[in-house]
Amino acid sequence: MLVIDTSFPARDFNDRDGESVRQVILHYTAGPFASALRTLTQGGVSAHYLLPDPNESSYRAAGYEELRVFRLVDEDKRAWHAGVSDWDGRNNLNSGSVGIEIVNLARDNNGVFSFPAYPQAQVDMLIVLIRDILARYPQIAPTEILGHADVAYWRKSDPGPRFPWRRLHDAGLGAWFDEATRAMYQRRFSVRLPPEVEVERAFQRYGYKPAQNRQAFELRTRTFQMHFRPQDYRGLLDAQTCAILYALNEKYRGI
Structure with a gap:
């Protein structure tokens, strides 16, 4: 109550x-x-x-x-x-x-x-x-x-x-990615990551402020990982992080 x-x-x-x-x-x-x-x-x-x-x-x-x-x-x-x-x-x-x-x-x-x-x-x-x-x-x-x-x-x-973002989503609150879509993108990005200029656009599509330099790009990646991939939030761009970002955009931004 x-x-x-x-x-x-x-x-x-x-x-x-x-x-x-x-x-x-x-x-x-x-x-x-x-x-x-x-x-x-x-x-x-x-x-x-x-x-x-x-x-x-x-x-x-x-x-x-x-x-x-x-x-x-x-x-x-x-x-x-x-x-x-x-x-x-x-x-x-x-x-x-x-x-x-x-x-x-x-x-x-x-x-x-x-x-x-x-x-x-x-x-x-x-x-x-x-x-x-x-x-x-x-x-x-x-x-x-x-x-x-x-x-x-x-x-x-x-x-x-x-913070348990996934638990909130399971309760009907907040955003989370579809696992099948994440897996599809991760298979693709395990061969080659998308160009950083494309990843930058993907972060902005989802809602994040543009990164003006390398430090900002890594801090934003760290923040995104803390939210959606908290087991590893070192701020290093990898296939799983890109896959989650693209899966979120597909689900919520229609992209």
């Missing part, structure tokens, strides 16, 4: 300026519930929702027994969660998105990342929350349920490779 707590409204938000909601963007907090709640409500940044980890100590210490979702900003307002971002040719994504911060203690230690798993109860609640959001905004397409890294791959990693 979805329990929404509105006890902690955020300070920073404003009007959407006529923009319709077209995206859900998922984040991890990289910190415990207590500090995330302070950060998201005291100014500078904000999100529409904060989803705790029911096993995290600061959440239990706050006296909560059941898992609930904290609405910090009303959905008809613009929260400040996406920052500098780009998807499918649009920027300023705060104006047309709902931001969900998920408590997860991911760490970046000078470029060495650690990504804890997401508890099952937390993911179950997230599925209920996103379904609830989509009931109000049915125009949100599967390819518009995204991670922060997808829309800001040059600077972000959340929600990370441990």
